[in-house]
Amino acid sequence: MGDQEESDVAATMGFSGFGKKARTFDLEAMFEQTRRTAIERSRKALEASEQENLKPKEALLPQQVGSHSVLCSSVTKKVSSSSGSSNSGSSESDESTDEETIDPPMPPRQGKPVSAEDPDELIGPPLPPGYKDSDDDDDDEDLQEEEENPVKRIPDSHEITLQHGSKTVSALGLDPSGARLVTGGYDYDVKFWDFAGMDASLQAFRSLQPCECHQIKTLQYSSTGDVILVVAGSSQAKVLDRDGFQVMECVKGDQYMVDMAKTKGHTSMLHNGCWHPKIKEEFLTCSNDGTVRTWDVNSEKGHKNVFKPRSMQGKRVIPTACTYSRDGKLIAAGCQDGSIQLWDRNVNVHTKFHCRQAHAPGTDTSCLAFSYCGTVLATRGGDDTLKTWDMRNFKKPLNVVSGLTSFFPMADCCFSPDDKLIVTGTSVKKDSGSGKLLFFERETFQKVYEIEVTDASVVRCLWHPKLNQIMVGTGNGLAKVYYDPVKSQRGAKLCVVKTKRKDKQAETLTQDYIITPHALPMFREPRQRSTRKQLEKDRLDPLKSHKPEPPVAGPGRGGRVGTHGGTLSSFIVKNIALDKTDDSNPREAILRHAKDAEENPYWVAPAYSVTQPNTVFAEVESDEDEPHDEPEWKKRKI
Structure with missing residues (x-):
């Protein structure tokens, strides 16, 4: 814009200019200057490192070095002084630029110990040789120790006790998220426990009897946690939702059918059940x-598919435990003849x-459990043994432990x-010791740990992988939860920190009682009575x-019926029954009213006042004067 144009704009708009002019930059010159500066600094750093290597190597302690800024400034001064002769021809502007363009120090590299012997790695304050952070070392040692010793991972430092009832807790179920526990x-x-909703009083929020008078044998949440499978001593399994309402009930089969594959459901008592993973x-x-x-x-x-276990002779045998493999492709069953049979889920003819x-x-095989890797099967037998099997x-069996009473x-x-561990419980007779929870190493089957639970049998055990907590059901009606504040997550940790809720007292209005011991009797207040006496009064x-009113005596009144009814016949019957006169x-009976009739004639006497003014009564003859030949019909009847 020329001077003429600027003057025209100023005359038109009333001001002389638009402010300062924009600065212009020569980008090529700036790039060239930056390149030269980088080359020069690299050369100086190389010379400084060579001089440092020539000096005797001494370890620098962190206390001998100041902050990062002091170190960087000292290094800059040393570099500038050492390269003074070679850069005598450089301009003062270059020196000022070098001093001003000092970048912030880079953080120390991770995973490699920093020492003063490696100047290239010396970023930040130098550390002595072999120096390591003590906290990191402790954490690494703890992790390494836990990996080597799986016993360190058992969460048993703390426990809580849930009172289910007075009889055996025979079923435990925990949803996949670990928020709710169900016991039977x-x-x-069947009782429902919510860890997030409970306080330190540890009370169940719901209790019900889904199968009437049948013992609960298995409770399990589905893989999504929205429904619960209930297997009891009846022939029909039930499915409940999270709140205990029935969603589905299996049909009962025809018990008169010979071939059980032809019926739509089970015909006799259930033993076990589980969800598809x-x-x-x-x-x-x-x-x-069978x-x-x-x-x-x-x-x-009806059912989707039916599998029929067979004995060695091809006869029917009763399965007492069943489960799916981890991938859901196999179905395993433990039978009363001591056999373990597995089928392909889609082929029910022959065992795989x-x-x-x-x-x-x-003996009754009570439990089948697949490992998380899916290659090992653990079985708990009724012959007091625990065995593991390789699916390949x-x-x-791979390993066997006997003497585990069940x-x-x-x-x-x-x-x-x-x-790495296998967990099971032992049973004891009454007043014969404590039931224990035993931990065996999977590879060697050595007993590495045990927990004395209570003075009753340990029936159920469950180790939740997400919460890292162990649930145990006992023979005296208790459900115990073992956890560790550091190793465990949520679950029992949520409810133990909550204080017990105070019981709500009945709201009563009481008058403040002021005691005046020296008041006159006329101003003295009556002594406050106890609540019990007031209730009796x-x-x-x-x-x-609200005492009920007594029955009405006599005829009814006010719309209420009398004691003997309200009809005329009932009234006459009542009066006849209450009449005490002797009419024999x-x-x-007539002569009793003779005097009243003579003094105040009203009914009969006025009619005979003219014709028979004097009343004539029959004369009563004595028995001696009465003739004996008088006919029978003339004799008076007394």
């Missing part, structure tokens, strides 16, 4: 009728794996979340206690 027992009750609508049950059946929640008409003499014949070689047909075993008051001698 021999008292037919992948398909949230499918579950599995086994029964005393079948293992799969079901669909959305179809109540089987071991005929896995446990002692005639199912002919003989009195219950639902004794549990489970794997730890890291797959109110009980005697018919208005306050009518003559005497």
Whole structure:
């Protein structure tokens, strides 16, 4: 814009200019200057490192070095002084630029110890050789120790006790998120516990009896946690929602059918059941009728598939435990003849794996559990043994532990979340010791740890992988939860920190009582009565206690019927019954009114006043004067 144009604009708009002119930059010159500066600084740093290597190597302690800014400034001065002769021809502007363009120090590199011997790695204050942070070392040692010793991962430092009832807790179920626990027992009750909603009083928020008078044998949440499978001593399993309302009930089969595959459901008592790990609508049950059946929640008409375990002779055998594999492709069943049989989920004709003499014949195998890796199967037998099996070689067990007493047909075993331990419980007779929770190493089957739970049998055990907490059901009606404040998550930690809620007292209006010991009797207030005496007094008051009114005596009144009814006949009957006159001698009864009739004639006497003014009565003859020949009909009847 020329001077003429500027003057025209100023004359038109009334001001002389638009402010300062914009600064212009030569980008090529700036880039060239930056390149030269970088080359010069690299050369100076190389010379400084060479001089440093020539000096005797001494370790610098952190206390001998100041802050990052002091260190950087000292290094800058040293570099500028050492390169003074070689850069004598440089301008003062270059020196000022070098001093001003000092970048902030880079953070120290992770994963490698920093020492004064490596000047290239010396970013920040130098540290002595072999120097490490003590906190990091402790954490690394703890992690390494836990990896080497899985016992350190057992969360048993703290525990809480949930009072289910007075009888055996035979079923435990925990939803996948770990928010709710459900317990069932021999008292037919199913109780719901909410860890986030409970306080330190540890009370269940719901209790119900879904299967009437049948003992609860299995409770399990589905893979999504929205429904619960209930297996009791009846022939029909039930599915409940999270609040305890029934969603589905399995149909009962025809008990007169010979081929159990032709019926739509079980015909006798159930033993066990579980959900499919992948398909949230499918579950599995086994029964005393010799079948293992799969079901669909959305179809109540009948089972989806039926599996029939067979003995070595091809006869029917009763399955007492059943489960799915971790991937859901296999179905396993433990039978009363001691065998363990596995089928492909889609092929129910022949078994895919089987071991005929896995446990002692005639005993009830109480639990089958697959490891998290899916290659190992653990079985808890009724012959007081615990065994593990390799799915790739199912002919003989990997490890065996005997002498584990079990009195219950639902004794549990489970794997730890890291797959390195196997947990099971032992049973004891009454007043014969304490039931224990035993931990065995999976590879060697050495007993590495045990917990004395209570003076009753340990029936159920459950190790939740997300919460890292252990739930135990006992034979005296208790459900215990073991946890560690550091290693465990949520669960029992949520409710133990909450204080107990105070019981709500009945709101009563009381008058303030002022004691005046020296007041005159006329100003003295009556002594305050106790609540019990006041209640007894109110009980005697018919208005306050709503005492029912007594029956009406005599004829009814006020719309109420009398004692003997309100009809005429009832009134006459009542008067006849209450009449005390003796009418056995009518003559005497009439003569009682003779005097009143003579003094005040009203009915009969006025009629005979003219014709018969004098009343004539019949004369009574004595028995001596009465002739004996008088006919019978003339004789007076007395």
